[in-house]
Amino acid sequence: MAGPNGADYPDRFWEETRMKIGFVGLGNMGLPMAANLLAAGHTLTVWNRTEAKAAPLKAKGAKVAATPAEAARGAEAVFSMLADDAAVGSAVFGKEGIQAGMSPGALHVSSSTISVALSEKLAEAHASAGQRYVAAPVFGRPAAAESKQLWVVAAGPKQDVERCRPLLEALGRGLTVLGENAPAANVVKLSGNFLIASMMEALAESFALTRKSGIEPKAFLDVFQSVFARSPIFETYAQLIAEEKYSPAGFKLKLGLKDMELVLGAARGAEVPMPLASLVKDQFLGGVAQGHGDLDWSALGALVAERAGLKRGT
Structure with a gap:
C-alpha cells in the first residue's frame, strides 16, 4: 500500500501511524467525531462556520483554520460533516474550499448525508485533481458519536478505504465496506x-x-x-x-x-x-x-x- 509520499508500506502501517487530519463541520455530530479522532492521537486542524464551536477542540490541541482550504492544506485526510448538499458544496468547491487546499494524493472522507448526485460529483472532481475520495456516512445520534458507538458505512477505491480504515474505526463500534463505488455508501x-x-x-x-x-x-x-x-x-x-x-x-x-x-x-x-x-x-x-x-x-x-x-x- 502506498504511503503519504508514494512509498510502499505494509498494511499495518496505517494502523500504527498517526495522521495529519483536517475536519470541516463541527455541529452536533462533527464535534464529537473530531474529538474522537483527536483522542486517538491524530493531529487535527478544524474549521467551522461558527468558530466558537471549535473552542473545546482547540483547548485539547487542535488547530483552528480560517477557511476549509486552510483546514485541508497539508492534511493526509480531510473529513467533512455538514448539514446538506448546499453546505458541502460551499465547503468543498471554490478558492477557499477543501478541494483547493488538498494536495494531490490527499483523501477527502465525506461523512455528510448528501445526495447520490453530489457524491458522484465529488468523486469526479477529486479524481480530476489527482485527489482521493471516500464516502463514509454514519448511523447514530450525537450521544452515539460522543461514546464512539456510530456505525460507519464506507465506499471508495479499496486502497483508499483501507488507508482511512483506522480513522473510521476510531469513530464508532463498527464499519461496513460497500465496494469501490463511493456513492453506494450514500x-x-x-x-x-x-x-x-x-x-x-x-x-x-x-x-x-x-x-x-x-x-x-x-x-x-x-x-x-x-x-x-x-x-x-x-x-x-x-x-x-x-x-x-x-x-x-x-x-x-x-x-x-x-x-x-x-x-x-x-x-x-x-x-x-x-x-x-x-x-x-x-x-x-x-x-x-x-x-x-x-x-x-x-x-x-x-x-x-x-x-x-x-x-x-x-
Whole structure:
C-alpha cells in the first residue's frame, strides 16, 4: 500500500501511524467525531462556520483554520460533516474550499448525508485533481458519536478505504465496506434513514392510537420495550415519542425532510417507486410548514397526535 509520499508500506502501517487530519463541520455530530479522532492521537486542524464551536477542540490541541482550504492544506485526510448538499458544496468547491487546499494524493472522507448526485460529483472532481475520495456516512445520534458507538458505512477505491480504515474505526463500534463505488455508501445511508423515518411514523401512529384510547404512553412503551424492542435506535425513538421529548434535537425535523427528498431523488434515478417514502416526506413537510423544523425529527409523534386531537402531555 502506498504511503503519504508514494512509498510502499505494509498494511499495518496505517494502523500504527498517526495522521495529519483536517475536519470541516463541527455541529452536533462533527464535534464529537473530531474529538474522537483527536483522542486517538491524530493531529487535527478544524474549521467551522461558527468558530466558537471549535473552542473545546482547540483547548485539547487542535488547530483552528480560517477557511476549509486552510483546514485541508497539508492534511493526509480531510473529513467533512455538514448539514446538506448546499453546505458541502460551499465547503468543498471554490478558492477557499477543501478541494483547493488538498494536495494531490490527499483523501477527502465525506461523512455528510448528501445526495447520490453530489457524491458522484465529488468523486469526479477529486479524481480530476489527482485527489482521493471516500464516502463514509454514519448511523447514530450525537450521544452515539460522543461514546464512539456510530456505525460507519464506507465506499471508495479499496486502497483508499483501507488507508482511512483506522480513522473510521476510531469513530464508532463498527464499519461496513460497500465496494469501490463511493456513492453506494450514500445510497445505503439514505435507505437507512428512510427505514428510521418509516419506523418513527409507525411509532407515532401507534402511540397516538393508544393514547386516544385512554392508554398511558408509559404503559404502551413498556409493552413496546418488552415485546418489540431489539434495536437501540427503535427503542430510543419510541421513548422520545412516548415522553414527547422533541427538544433539544439530536437530528432536526427539517433535516429529515431533506433526507426523504434525497431518498426520493435516488429512487427516481433508479426507477424505484417508494410510496411510503413520499408519505413520510409529506409528514416532515407538514411539520416544517407548521414551524417545527428545528425540533427533533421524532416530532412526527407530535404531528400525528395533533391530528388525532391530542394535546401535549395528556
